[in-house]
Amino acid sequence: MLQPKTFILEECGNVSRILHESLRYDYGTTEENPFFDELRSRLTRFHTDLSSSDQSPEELETSSKIVSELSTCISLIERSHLGEFSWAFAECLKRIARRICVEKNLRSKFGDKNKVKDPIFHISSEGGLASYKIVCESEILLAIGDRRIFNIVFPRSLKSHVLLHAVLAHEVGHAALSIPGHLIGNAKNAISDGILTNRKTALQWIKKLRPAVKRVDMDQLDSWLTEFLCDLFGLLLMGPSFAGALLTLLAAKDPGGVGAPNQLGSHPPFHARLAVILQAVNILKWTNDSRRLPKLVREANRAYWNRLLNFLPNRRLSQCRLFTNQQVTHSIRAIKKAIPSSEFFESVNQIPLNSLLNDLIDFVPPTGSRVLKNGDVSLERIDFRLIVHAGWLLWALKEQRDAGEKPINIKFFDTNRLCERGILQQFAIDEMIARSSPSNS
Amino acid sequence: MTVLSKKEIVRRLSTRSLVVSPIIHKEQIQAAAIDLRMGNIALLVRSRGLSHVDPSHYRKGANIDHKHLQGQQQKLERFEIPFEKPFLLHPGTLALVPTLEWVRLPSDIKGVVTARSSWAREGLNIATANFINPSFKGIITLELANFGEIPIKLFPGLRVAQIAFYTVGTRTKTRKDSGAMALSQFDGQFEPTAGNLIDDAVDPFIPRKDSGKIVRASGGAER
Numbered sequence: 001m002l003q004p005k006t007f008i009l010e011e012c013g014n015v016s017r018i019l020h021e022s023l024r025y026d027y028g029t030t031e032e033n034p035f036f037d038e039l040r041s042r043l044t045r046f047h048t049d050l051s052s053s054d055q056s057p058e059e060l061e062t063s064s065k066i067v068s069e070l071s072t073c074i075s076l077i078e079r080s081h082l083g084e085f086s087w088a089f090a091e092c093l094k095r096i097a098r099r100i101c102v103e104k105n106l107r108s109k110f111g112d113k114n115k116v117k118d119p120i121f122h123i124s125s126e127g128g129l130a131s132y133k134i135v136c137e138s139e140i141l142l143a144i145g146d147r148r149i150f151n152i153v154f155p156r157s158l159k160s161h162v163l164l165h166a167v168l169a170h171e172v173g174h175a176a177l178s179i180p181g182h183l184i185g186n187a188k189n190a191i192s193d194g195i196l197t198n199r200k201t202a203l204q205w206i207k208k209l210r211p212a213v214k215r216v217d218m219d220q221l222d223s224w225l226t227e228f229l230c231d232l233f234g235l236l237l238m239g240p241s242f243a244g245a246l247l248t249l250l251a252a253k254d255p256g257g258v259g260a261p262n263q264l265g266s267h268p269p270f271h272a273r274l275a276v277i278l279q280a281v282n283i284l285k286w287t288n289d290s291r292r293l294p295k296l297v298r299e300a301n302r303a304y305w306n307r308l309l310n311f312l313p314n315r316r317l318s319q320c321r322l323f324t325n326q327q328v329t330h331s332i333r334a335i336k337k338a339i340p341s342s343e344f345f346e347s348v349n350q351i352p353l354n355s356l357l358n359d360l361i362d363f364v365p366p367t368g369s370r371v372l373k374n375g376d377v378s379l380e381r382i383d384f385r386l387i388v389h390a391g392w393l394l395w396a397l398k399e400q401r402d403a404g405e406k407p408i409n410i411k412f413f414d415t416n417r418l419c420e421r422g423i424l425q426q427f428a429i430d431e432m433i434a435r436s437s438p439s440n441s
Numbered sequence: 442m443t444v445l446s447k448k449e450i451v452r453r454l455s456t457r458s459l460v461v462s463p464i465i466h467k468e469q470i471q472a473a474a475i476d477l478r479m480g481n482i483a484l485l486v487r488s489r490g491l492s493h494v495d496p497s498h499y500r501k502g503a504n505i506d507h508k509h510l511q512g513q514q515q516k517l518e519r520f521e522i523p524f525e526k527p528f529l530l531h532p533g534t535l536a537l538v539p540t541l542e543w544v545r546l547p548s549d550i551k552g553v554v555t556a557r558s559s560w561a562r563e564g565l566n567i568a569t570a571n572f573i574n575p576s577f578k579g580i581i582t583l584e585l586a587n588f589g590e591i592p593i594k595l596f597p598g599l600r601v602a603q604i605a606f607y608t609v610g611t612r613t614k615t616r617k618d619s620g621a622m623a624l625s626q627f628d629g630q631f632e633p634t635a636g637n638l639i640d641d642a643v644d645p646f647i648p649r650k651d652s653g654k655i656v657r658a659s660g661g662a663e664r
Binding site: 365 | 447451452454455457460462463464465466467469470478481519520521523524541543545578598629631
């Protein structure tokens with residue numbers, strides 16, 4: 001029999017060995033070193049502290065949790081092979097998420113004390129459609145570390161489905177909310193005064209959708225508010241494609257739109273989420289038909305928004321509506337106040353949308369490279385979110401045109417793969433632009 | 442059959458009647474060809490457990506057993522190579538890599554892919570010249586082999602090959618057109634794969650092993 005402390009030290013050695021074995025794998029395009037270094041230094045510190053002190057039973061319990069969570073975290077490396085998820089998309093998402101989740105007050109505890117420590121985003125893939133998530137490490141694990149570690153999880157089977165990956169913007173919202181004191185938390189206040197915060201009104205509302213529900217759990221309703229907030233955040237961050245991805249995934253998971261008949265569940269009913277999204281896109285005026293846009297983009301935009309706006313009958317939509325337009329407007333404003341405006345989809349240059357859409361119609365990966373008549377090459381930076389948006393517009397256009405005389409012969413899988421490839425090719429274009437810019441010459 | 446000049450290549454690229462995308466530097470367009478860059482995947486033969494290439498292992502169909510399916514899947518080991526990460530090609534090694542570029546040929550143009558001569562002088566070769574059929578679309582698989590004596594360090598994005606374009610006398614019909622030839626087995630590919638070495642309809646000479654009996658492709662059992 002081993003004493004608890006002896007066993008925890010033994011396990012600490014085991015976890016160190018796993019960490020070294022993990023070096024056999026290529027598990028990321030960037031951040032392999034920081035992830036390894038961070039975990040190695042945590043293990044070293046943890047081992048030194050534990051072996052040099054006597055611990056109470058409570059402290060030993062915490063130590064046991066720490067070593068167990070370190071083991072879980074390190075084992076993720078073995079599920080993170082580059083070929084199992086779209087690393088080009090993941091890299092783009094990581095760059096945004098890192099900027100949003102940076103903690104300006106989190107200084108290095110063990111290294112340069114003046115340095116702000118950026119979070120580390122690790123990517124892995126898991127089975128199941130519900131695997132889209134960003135997991136934030138626990139505070140007890142962060143206590144022995146220098147940088148906060150997040151794990152972005154992609155569904156293994158949806159490896160190339162970058163159009164659906166748009167839904168991960170919702171999870172970036174959760175990641176930001178998991179950081180103590182992040183300003184994004186203020187946006188929840190704007191929607192916190194309404195139907196869901198009063199037990200009686202909440203029950204009345206839910207009974208309209210699910211008559212079998214007998215009581216409400218206020219904690220669960222509070223977590224619903226968080227979900228609504230993250231939906232709004234995801235929409236602002238990723239743009240219109242977030243709505244298409246959310247609708248596709250949730251409609252398959254919850255076709256009735258109201259969830260399980262006799263329990264609240266951890267997430268709000270799908271139709272209620274859709275109602276908030278549609279309120280938001282109207283408030284943001286994204287559905288407006290601008291005559292300044294090229295004909296093709298206008299046609300695709302109309303097809304896309306018609307599909308979303310007509311997904312539910314008006315009666316159902318008003319039945320599912322939980323918030324006033326004013327509440328949604330305030331929440332949007334609060335989110336915009338918490339994050340620099342340059343991070344949101346609205347700041348993305350949308351002029352190239354027409355040529356991206358034409359690329360896709362021609363079965364060509366959409367990118368910002370064009371050969372001009374005189375033989376010069378025009379290169380343009382294209383935000384990955386615009387490529388995903390173009391993919392969704394193409395799909396809406398296809399659904400509309402297939403019923404008419406000019407069908408578009410493309411599968412959803414190929415639309416995704418073309419967009420995925422476009423995002424990857426854009427890396428090379430961006431690099432060439434960066435190297436040929438005057439500041440680098 | 443005439444080779445397209447730079448002027449004609451540029452004309453076709455700018456009007457999108459020919460697509461090689463992305464072109465990220467104008468120097469990629471040569472006098473009568475376009476330089477192609479290495480993409481981000483490498484397939485290498487997994488040598489463990491493989492004694493030889495057996496065409497019968499490439500047979501396709503619903504009744505192929507687990508062993509053969511696994512053999513097909515495990516023959517090649519797949520590596521994803523992000524930009525700025527190196528890939529070492531050892532002497533005598535064959536690697537299947539995609540081009541970074543997506544190519545779409547019109548029905549009157551055939552493509553021919555070869556190694557760039559400056560790389561060939563270092564021992565890097567495209568094992569065979571690739572003929573790309575008219576109407577093809579997709580990435581092109583480069584069969585890179587190191588014929589030299591020392592390893593070659595490669596990076597995704599390097600210009601390792603080139604494609605020249607030839608006009609075809611009569612427009613080629615493809616499966617999309619009525620009564621036409623089939624598109625290439627590699628048409629519409631996003632990444633390299635092993636090819637179909639045999640097709641039972643065309644190659645009746647490869648014995649089929651089934652339930653302990655050797656059955657000919659025509660269906661008659663060997664006694």
